[in-house]
Amino acid sequence: MLKVNIIKAKDPAEAGKLAADIFQEVMTNNPNCVLGLATGSTPLPLYRELIAREKAGVLNFSTVRSANLDEYKGLAPDHPQSYRYFMQDNLFDHISIDPANTIVPDGLATDAEAMCAEYEKKIEAMGGVDIQLLGIGHDGHIGFNEPCDHFPVATHEVELEEITRQANKRFFDSIDDVPTAAYTMGIGTVMAARKVLLMATGKDKAEIVYKSFFGPVTPQVPASILQFHSDVTVIVDEAAASLLPL
Ligand code: F6R
Numbered sequence: 001m002l003k004v005n006i007i008k009a010k011d012p013a014e015a016g017k018l019a020a021d022i023f024q025e026v027m028t029n030n031p032n033c034v035l036g037l038a039t040g041s042t043p044l045p046l047y048r049e050l051i052a053r054e055k056a057g058v059l060n061f062s063t064v065r066s067a068n069l070d071e072y073k074g075l076a077p078d079h080p081q082s083y084r085y086f087m088q089d090n091l092f093d094h095i096s097i098d099p100a101n102t103i104v105p106d107g108l109a110t111d112a113e114a115m116c117a118e119y120e121k122k123i124e125a126m127g128g129v130d131i132q133l134l135g136i137g138h139d140g141h142i143g144f145n146e147p148c149d150h151f152p153v154a155t156h157e158v159e160l161e162e163i164t165r166q167a168n169k170r171f172f173d174s175i176d177d178v179p180t181a182a183y184t185m186g187i188g189t190v191m192a193a194r195k196v197l198l199m200a201t202g203k204d205k206a207e208i209v210y211k212s213f214f215g216p217v218t219p220q221v222p223a224s225i226l227q228f229h230s231d232v233t234v235i236v237d238e239a240a241a242s243l244l245p246l
Contacts, residue, residue, distance in 0.1 A: 004213050004234055009201075011238070015235045015236070016045025020049035032065070033065070035064060035065070036067050037067070039070075043135060054095050067102075069142075069143040069184060071182060071183050075108075081172055105184075129194065131194070136212065140220075143190060147222060149220075154186040155186055191226075195231045195233075196231065197234075208223070209234070212226070
């Protein structure tokens with residue numbers, strides 16, 4: 001019996017609303033909670049909904065803290081394609097969260113190993129992540145944990161797979177501008193979150209969603225490890241759910 005809670009939404013907008021309901025519950029239960037956040041196209045409807053709910057007085061981000069999954073190596077926080085910039089632009093600048101309470105790995109770190117170790121310590125000092133939001137790559141990556149022969153434990157540097165650079169080139173002028181490396185929370189960091197919420201929308205995600213939650217748990221499909229987490233919700237729109245035996 002599959003433990004993963006799979007919720008089907010009509011479309012990405014409804015997926016955003018359903019995800020916002022889960023965030024709202026976590027934030028209401030704990031106004032000082034730590035949100036683990038993701039970038040990419042998939043969370044955008046959720047972020048729009050969260051902004052709208054705070055404007056409507058339903059949510060309050062002023063006491064919330066956040067930790068992001070990943071960042072490109074070599075990009076400054078004010079680089080328009082950096083994940084710090086993405087978070088400011090799509091969420092933080094529009095809500096009452098204190099910027100000092102938001103952490104993203106430092107893309108410009110001179111000592112990568114020390115920065116990654118420090119990032120883990122910062123998450124620990126926050127008391128751990130209450131809800132970790134995830135998107136999913138076409139190869140099953142979560143954060144920038146790409147398919148490999150083991151599950152990386154902690155925050156670390158990764159070389160990006162060609163498929164991932166190609167998928168992300170839409171945000172850059174050319175493929176040559178897409179960084180070749182990134183920093184990401186490890187699989188262990190993600191699995192330590194008290195609650196995990198993975199969102200997947202679009203037909204192009206249908207196959208990997210099926211493999212991740214109905215196939216074997218293997219580091220060749222990093223998201224498949226989530227089958228072993230005790231509190232995972234997957235929100236899929238109809239297109240991404242099209243191959244699921246639901
Ligand atoms: C982003 C991240 C990535 C994305 C994934 C899907 O912080 O960690 O794992 O979630 O690449 O990206 P989209 O949502 O653009 O399809």
